[in-house]
Amino acid sequence: MKKIFFDGRKSLVKRLVALTLTAMAVVSCMAFSVSADYTQDFDWRKYEGTTINVYNWGEYIPDGAEGSFDLNKAFTELTGIEVNYAMYDDNETMYSKISNGGVSFDVVIPSDYMVERMISEGLLQKLDFNNIPNYKYIADRYKNLPYDPENAYSVPYAAGMVGIIYNTKMVEGTPDSWSIMWDENYSGKILQFRNSRDAFLTAQVLIADQKGVELDTYVNTNDTALLDEAAAKLEEQRPLVQSYVMDEVYNKMESGEAAVAAYYTGDYLSMKDVNDDLSIVYPKEGTNLFVDAACIPTCARNKEAAELYINFLLEPDVALEIAEFLYYQTPHTAVLENDEYSLKDNKEIYPDNMDEIKTVTYRHQSSETLDYVGKLWDDVRQSGNNYTTIFICFAVAIVVIVVAVIVSKQQKKKRNNYD
Amino acid sequence: MKNNNSAKTQSEKKRSLSGILLSSPYLVWSVIFIVAPLFFVVYYAFTDRNGNFTFDNISKLGDYTGIFIHSIWIGLISTVICLVIAYPMAYIMARSGARRQKTLMMLVMLPMWMNLLIRTYSWMTLLQDTGIINNLISAIGLPRIHMIDTSFAVVVGMVYNFFPYMILPIYSVMSKIDNNLVEAAQDLGCNKLNVFRKVLFPLSLPGVVSGITMVFVPSVSTFYIAGKLGGPSNLLIGDVVETQFKASNNYNLGSAISLVLMVLILICMAVMNKFADDDTNMIV
Numbered sequence A: 001m002k003k004i005f006f007d008g009r010k011s012l013v014k015r016l017v018a019l020t021l022t023a024m025a026v027v028s029c030m031a032f033s034v035s036a037d038y039t040q041d042f043d044w045r046k047y048e049g050t051t052i053n054v055y056n057w058g059e060y061i062p063d064g065a066e067g068s069f070d071l072n073k074a075f076t077e078l079t080g081i082e083v084n085y086a087m088y089d090d091n092e093t094m095y096s097k098i099s100n101g102g103v104s105f106d107v108v109i110p111s112d113y114m115v116e117r118m119i120s121e122g123l124l125q126k127l128d129f130n131n132i133p134n135y136k137y138i139a140d141r142y143k144n145l146p147y148d149p150e151n152a153y154s155v156p157y158a159a160g161m162v163g164i165i166y167n168t169k170m171v172e173g174t175p176d177s178w179s180i181m182w183d184e185n186y187s188g189k190i191l192q193f194r195n196s197r198d199a200f201l202t203a204q205v206l207i208a209d210q211k212g213v214e215l216d217t218y219v220n221t222n223d224t225a226l227l228d229e230a231a232a233k234l235e236e237q238r239p240l241v242q243s244y245v246m247d248e249v250y251n252k253m254e255s256g257e258a259a260v261a262a263y264y265t266g267d268y269l270s271m272k273d274v275n276d277d278l279s280i281v282y283p284k285e286g287t288n289l290f291v292d293a294a295c296i297p298t299c300a301r302n303k304e305a306a307e308l309y310i311n312f313l314l315e316p317d318v319a320l321e322i323a324e325f326l327y328y329q330t331p332h333t334a335v336l337e338n339d340e341y342s343l344k345d346n347k348e349i350y351p352d353n354m355d356e357i358k359t360v361t362y363r364h365q366s367s368e369t370l371d372y373v374g375k376l377w378d379d380v381r382q383s384g385n386n387y388t389t390i391f392i393c394f395a396v397a398i399v400v401i402v403v404a405v406i407v408s409k410q411q412k413k414k415r416n417n418y419d
Numbered sequence B: 001m002k003n004n005n006s007a008k009t010q011s012e013k014k015r016s017l018s019g020i021l022l023s024s025p026y027l028v029w030s031v032i033f034i035v036a037p038l039f040f041v042v043y044y045a046f047t048d049r050n051g052n053f054t055f056d057n058i059s060k061l062g063d064y065t066g067i068f069i070h071s072i073w074i075g076l077i078s079t080v081i082c083l084v085i086a087y088p089m090a091y092i093m094a095r096s097g098a099r100r101q102k103t104l105m106m107l108v109m110l111p112m113w114m115n116l117l118i119r120t121y122s123w124m125t126l127l128q129d130t131g132i133i134n135n136l137i138s139a140i141g142l143p144r145i146h147m148i149d150t151s152f153a154v155v156v157g158m159v160y161n162f163f164p165y166m167i168l169p170i171y172s173v174m175s176k177i178d179n180n181l182v183e184a185a186q187d188l189g190c191n192k193l194n195v196f197r198k199v200l201f202p203l204s205l206p207g208v209v210s211g212i213t214m215v216f217v218p219s220v221s222t223f224y225i226a227g228k229l230g231g232p233s234n235l236l237i238g239d240v241v242e243t244q245f246k247a248s249n250n251y252n253l254g255s256a257i258s259l260v261l262m263v264l265i266l267i268c269m270a271v272m273n274k275f276a277d278d279d280t281n282m283i284v
Helices: A012-028 A030-034 A071-079 A091-100 A112-120 A133-137 A178-182 A196-211 A215-219 A224-240 A248-254 A265-274 A303-313 A316-326 A367-382 A388-418 B002-045 B056-095 B098-113 B116-127 B132-139 B151-174 B179-187 B192-221 B225-229 B237-246 B251-283
Strands: A051-057 A082-088 A154-167 A190-193 A241-245 A260-264 A278-281 A287-295
Touching: A051 A091, A051 A303, A071 A082, A071 A303, A071 A316, A082 A091, A091 A112, A112 A287, A133 A303, A154 A178, A154 A196, A154 A248, A154 A265, A154 A303, A154 A316, A178 A196, A178 A224, A178 A260, A190 A196, A190 A224, A190 A248, A196 A215, A196 A224, A196 A287, A196 A367, A215 A224, A224 A241, A224 A367, A241 A248, A248 A260, A248 A265, A248 B116, A260 A265, A265 A278, A303 A316, A367 B056, A367 B237, A367 B251, A388 B056, A388 B251, B002 B251, B056 B098, B056 B151, B056 B192, B056 B237, B056 B251, B098 B151, B116 B132, B116 B151, B116 B225, B151 B192, B151 B225, B179 B192, B192 B237, B192 B251, B225 B237, B237 B251
Parallel strands: A051 A082, A190 A241, A190 A260
Antiparallel strands: A154 A260, A154 A278, A154 A287
């Protein structure tokens, strides 16, 4: 889940939409979910009677709401392992809880850059893939990603990309490049991310493509000169931007208030349900691929049972339920081939040229870089604001107030003398 | 005598003990939720990420001058508009019959039953180019007006959200003004205007002062409203603080901005109180 920054992606609007849709999806796969089949020649009851602690994003697992599949309950029924389930809102919360110690979690599901950080700080254990035979279902595209280059520590759970969402009635032709977000024809109709990392991505990918260098060079840079370059590009875009948004993007794209927006794939589907004129493309320059992956922290007390849980998450029927619930892209090949998967033939979420799309995953950046980007981002957002008028008005207001105070004081003096 | 004395001290003791007991929830509350956070704000403002003492955060604030002034300006305008609308409304409320007072009061309070975030979000739907107001305008054949993403929209949002905080204190002061004073003034030959100028207005000043405080302070420092309604050219200081804390994870700079904002607001309040004190003294 890409709630890296702020403004939970699952906004109220989305929740409502998602709820209706899940309800519909649930009805359609009801018969199926009751009789979920699990791999037969696998000893599921090996660790019966033990307990594991799972720490995951909020609303990031089918939890049995509205009569849907209840993943943890099904796991307990199958294996006899109790699940204590806890939730967090962002990677940083989860990270600080685990790095501060004093807790024990057996399974956590951090995002890509956080997996990398936790590996480098020795907070994760290597997985024993003999206990996770279902790993074979993971698509190649999600293997050996830079955050875990040897695939030793993490198993992809869900994924997504940043795309350009556009209104086909307002945009001519099919855009294929980030440059549409710098196109003056759409001035005042462009929505940019409010969080700096994703906003910088759009500029960095464009620059990297123009210069013909690896996306990673720009997107995951700690070099202030390269960051300045991206900031300058964003400053150039600033006069054309209607608004810097996070979850307002739903309202503005659905109502046709804006024509072009950069946003996340999973959320695009919710918008599309409301406004059928919308479409999404993955720009030719490349884009961000984000992956949330199941890992076992070093504080785990029941590693084997945790691996069993991860294996259970990858059971084809379970993974299907997860994919239907989350609306994100699934890294699971068996789900992608399953006719019961409602998004199977959705060319917008799974375009035919999926493997040709250039992607870059976020890497962990140093806190100095984060501070520097934060400052640049504030500068970009206030660039071009002309404060002269306001300064003048403000000065006038102050003068008026001071004069009023003096006058009233003198009146008072006069009165006192009079008395 | 001796008995009496000890009884007295005992009752005094009792009183002070019960006093402490009664006020202790508030004391505990204010220590945990007011004093401690203030301490943290000051601490973060003067330290860097590693906890070392530094003035860097404060010295970086020069870059934010424009945003500071802009925020105070928007706050000022919103406060003045609130006052201009609320004052006559409070007057009418205070002068009307008991039942109507209740109904009007209800109407003022009604929007506060909803969450500020939802109210602001609704204004977005109302004001935008394809929004409800513009659809109505174009339905009667007039050209659409661009309202969203302007300072106008921000001021509308602020006035709407903070209006009750202006009207309530003014109303409560006004409804307590003794009608005999007005009659006395009339008996002594005051015309309507002078009754208002010399009797009603000065007596209602305490309400006005607390109303201004309660609107000005949140409208200068609030986040969310300008972010949703103001578009890119209305970046206010509250939103900058929010980004520093939530997105940039820079608690130190965020705290420094908050600290300076607090000082600026205190200065504004001090100036206003000075102004008001002079006026109230004048009547007495």
